[in-house]
Amino acid sequence: MNSPIAIDRNEILKRYKPIVQHTHKGMQGHALIIGGSYGKIGAMCLASKAALKTGCGLVTAFVPQCGYDIVQIAIPEVMVVTDDHDKYLSEITFHLEPNAIGIGPGMGQKMATQKALHDFLSNTSLPLVIDADALNILAHNSSWVALISPRTVLTPHPKELERLIGKWYSEEEMFSKAVIFSLVNQVVIVMKGAPTYIIDGDAIYVNTTGNAALATAGSGDVLTGMITSLLAQSYKPIDAAILGVYLHGLTADIALPETGHQSFIASSIIENIGKAYLSLEG
Numbered sequence: 001m002n003s004p005i006a007i008d009r010n011e012i013l014k015r016y017k018p019i020v021q022h023t024h025k026g027m028q029g030h031a032l033i034i035g036g037s038y039g040k041i042g043a044m045c046l047a048s049k050a051a052l053k054t055g056c057g058l059v060t061a062f063v064p065q066c067g068y069d070i071v072q073i074a075i076p077e078v079m080v081v082t083d084d085h086d087k088y089l090s091e092i093t094f095h096l097e098p099n100a101i102g103i104g105p106g107m108g109q110k111m112a113t114q115k116a117l118h119d120f121l122s123n124t125s126l127p128l129v130i131d132a133d134a135l136n137i138l139a140h141n142s143s144w145v146a147l148i149s150p151r152t153v154l155t156p157h158p159k160e161l162e163r164l165i166g167k168w169y170s171e172e173e174m175f176s177k178a179v180i181f182s183l184v185n186q187v188v189i190v191m192k193g194a195p196t197y198i199i200d201g202d203a204i205y206v207n208t209t210g211n212a213a214l215a216t217a218g219s220g221d222v223l224t225g226m227i228t229s230l231l232a233q234s235y236k237p238i239d240a241a242i243l244g245v246y247l248h249g250l251t252a253d254i255a256l257p258e259t260g261h262q263s264f265i266a267s268s269i270i271e272n273i274g275k276a277y278l279s280l281e282g
């Protein structure tokens with residue numbers, strides 16, 4: 001196994017693209033976030049708001065109908081498109097031209113949602129982040145992995161990773177299975193944890209930011225929004241994954257002296273994205 005490359009400030013400054021002064025919302029990229037189900041619309045609110053706060057110009061959330069009022073009221077800046085079904089996704093169709101899509105937060109795994117994911121993956125070649133229940137559905141239907149476009153970013157936590165690549169009995173075996181999965185399917189894997197590793201074929205990166213304050217509900221949903229936003233802003237998938245993971249961790253390092261570990265929540269990540277960006281400028 002190649003030794004991991006540390007994702008530190010130097011590595012980030014090689015990739016970070018400061019904002020262009022004459023830009024406008026149409027140039028900043030449009031992110032579409034797909035997911036949510038009854039009781040888990042919050043995951044979509046977090047991912048969508050995080051996408052906006054990471055800098056893309058437009059964000060649309062695609063949710064079941066029960067999510068319409070919730071997202072519109074929670075985040076007026078986000079546009080909302082709904083599925084025909086009230087409580088879960090059953091058919092993913094939209095008349096938009098997003099630059100990148102994130103799918104999975106709070107989505108559930110109903111049979112109709114599984115079919116909707118199959119049809120969606122069969123028909124999209126846009127830059128894509130796959131997270132949460134969308135990963136679990138793929139794990140149940142392993143042949144569908146072949147439908148994923150090259151360079152898609154997968155963001156599993158350890159349990160989701162195990163469902164996807166099978167059990168491992170040593171750290172070495174975990175890396176070896178993840179590298180093979182990445183090479184065979186040509187995907188970027190963000191192996192979330194403490195620390196988070198990013199696998200891009202046989203290149204392995206290890207993040208240097210973040211702390212246990214991130215061990216809180218919705219923290220991964222926020223990361224999905226952030227990486228999708230960076231993809232929509234034209235970052236290459238590996239750079240979007242690296243920058244997203246670094247900024248996400250940095251928010252917790254910045255906030256810790258004020259919040260402590262315990263009162264830091266997923267919304268605190270979103271609140272501190274601006275400070276994380278500013279620290280790259282200084």
Ligand SMILES: NC(=O)C1=CN([C@@H]2O[C@H](COP(=O)(O)OP(=O)(O)OC[C@H]3O[C@@H](n4cnc5c(N)ncnc54)[C@H](O)[C@@H]3O)[C@@H](O)[C@H]2O)[C@@H](O)CC1
Nearest residue numbers: 040041042043105106107108132133157158159193217218
């Ligand atoms: N406010 C909301 O609407 C929220 C919705 N969520 C959604 O809820 C759905 C289920 O996601 P979950 O991740 O909770 O369920 P999962 O069943 O995928 O994962 C939970 C399991 O994974 C294990 N696990 C998680 N992180 C681990 C780590 N670092 N090391 C070892 N084991 C670990 C846990 O012990 C637990 O057994 C997803 O769609 C997700 O997006 C959650 O993100 C929580 C917040």
Ligand SMILES: Nc1ncnc2c1ncn2[C@@H]1O[C@H](COP(=O)(O)OP(=O)(O)O)[C@@H](O)[C@H]1O
Nearest residue numbers: 157192193194211212214215217218219220221
């Ligand atoms: N102890 C920790 N130290 C650093 N990062 C952590 C720690 N615990 C969790 N995280 C980070 O928090 C996020 C959790 O993601 P996930 O489990 O998908 O949350 P959720 O599904 O609730 O949104 C990941 O980015 C992970 O790396």
Ligand SMILES: [Mg+2]
Nearest residue numbers: 132157220221
């Ligand atoms: Mg998650």
